[in-house]
Amino acid sequence: xxxxxxxxxxxxxxxxxxxxxxxxxxxxxxxxxxxxxxxxxxxxxxxxxxxxxxxxxxxxxxxxxxxxxxxxxxxxxxxxxxxxxxxxxxxxxxxxxxxxxxxxxxxxxxxxxxxxxxxxxxxxxxxxxxxxxxxxxxxxxxxxxxxxxx
Amino acid sequence: xxxxxxxxxxxxxxxxxxxxxxxxxxxxxxxxxxxxxxxxxxxxxxxxxxxxxxxxxxxxxxxxxxxxxxxxxxxxxxxxxxxxxxxxxxxxxxxxxxxxxxxxxxxxxxxxxxxxxxxxxxxxxxxxxxxxxxxxxxxxxxxxxxxxxxxxxxxxxxxxx
Numbered sequence: 001x002x003x004x005x006x007x008x009x010x011x012x013x014x015x016x017x018x019x020x021x022x023x024x025x026x027x028x029x030x031x032x033x034x035x036x037x038x039x040x041x042x043x044x045x046x047x048x049x050x051x052x053x054x055x056x057x058x059x060x061x062x063x064x065x066x067x068x069x070x071x072x073x074x075x076x077x078x079x080x081x082x083x084x085x086x087x088x089x090x091x092x093x094x095x096x097x098x099x100x101x102x103x104x105x106x107x108x109x110x111x112x113x114x115x116x117x118x119x120x121x122x123x124x125x126x127x128x129x130x131x132x133x134x135x136x137x138x139x140x141x142x143x144x145x146x147x148x149x150x
Numbered sequence: 151x152x153x154x155x156x157x158x159x160x161x162x163x164x165x166x167x168x169x170x171x172x173x174x175x176x177x178x179x180x181x182x183x184x185x186x187x188x189x190x191x192x193x194x195x196x197x198x199x200x201x202x203x204x205x206x207x208x209x210x211x212x213x214x215x216x217x218x219x220x221x222x223x224x225x226x227x228x229x230x231x232x233x234x235x236x237x238x239x240x241x242x243x244x245x246x247x248x249x250x251x252x253x254x255x256x257x258x259x260x261x262x263x264x265x266x267x268x269x270x271x272x273x274x275x276x277x278x279x280x281x282x283x284x285x286x287x288x289x290x291x292x293x294x295x296x297x298x299x300x301x302x303x304x305x306x307x308x309x310x311x
Contacts, residue, residue: 020308023308024304024305024308024309027304028300028301028304028305031300031301031303031304032297032300032301034183034187035186035187035190035191035297035300036190036194038187038191039187039188039190039191039192039193039194040191040194041191042187042188042191042192043191043192043194043195043215046191046192046215046218051214051215051218052211052212052214052215053211054208054210054211055207055208055211056206059206059207060207062204062206063194063198063204066194066198066203137184137187140180140183140184140187141180141183141184143183144176144179144180144183145176145180147176148176
């Protein structure tokens with residue numbers, strides 16, 4: 001708790017809360033990063049689920065550096081937003097669920113690509129893909145709902 | 151827009167529902183975000199292929215994502231209209247909202263330029279072949295304009311008149 005208060009009163013946290021442009025700039029960055037990360041996830045999983053079969057599935061791995069770029073942007077902007085409201089966010093159910101879903105979505109993406117490389121059955125691959133998509137969609141939904149749920 | 155027109159939007163059935171059902175607004179916002187990520191994701195496939203970053207994607211396959219982008223845009227157009235009807239006097243004078251709408255129109259013109267000026271030529275490209283310069287400019291603009299749209303939307307609550 002002491003740590004969370006310290007975090008909330010750190011210089012970047014105060015800047016984000018109190019400067020006119022603090023929240024809009026950080027939130028805009030977070031929105032762009034989200035579009036990039038989840039956008040790549042959507043595109044890859046659409047292909048895995050059978051859309052645009054002319055694209056070799058494994059070739060889409062080349063989009064991952066772009067997704068990581070978006071992820072990094074959201075890690076930085078997310079940490080800044082978290083610092084600005086650390087005490088409230090830490091105990092917020094929607095926020096906890098969002099973090100869990102991002103971790104799960106990341107793991108499932110890894111499991112998916114490994115499964116494809118190792119030639120797992122198509123049914124299994126599609127099941128993982130759907131779970132992966134749902135995790136990331138869930139992260140977006142819970143993130144959006146953080147503004148509404150205490 | 152005149153107050154009469156805004157009042158008309160406000161009085162629509164959609165507007166009344168948006169204000170009357172407490173969970174409808176957050177649900178529509180969630181839907182607006184889902185539409186956003188699907189649209190931006192498929193646009194990345196198309197535009198990054200044309201720009202040349204993702205030349206490993208066969209152009210014909212990339213073009214299959216165009217209807218998906220249109221479907222996702224429709225989700226956001228409809229949910230967007232619902233927001234506007236829900237609170238027209240807030241949105242209409244909002245500078246960030248005005249910028250966002252302007253950018254969407256610009257993105258639409260850019261998309262028409264792509265469809266009528268480049269689509270046929272691009273569809274004939276061989277796998278891994280570079281698109282012509284003009285097509286790359288359009289695709290690059292598309293990504294930049296839509297990023298601008300995201301920023302414009304995200305800034306609406308912070309730039310109230």
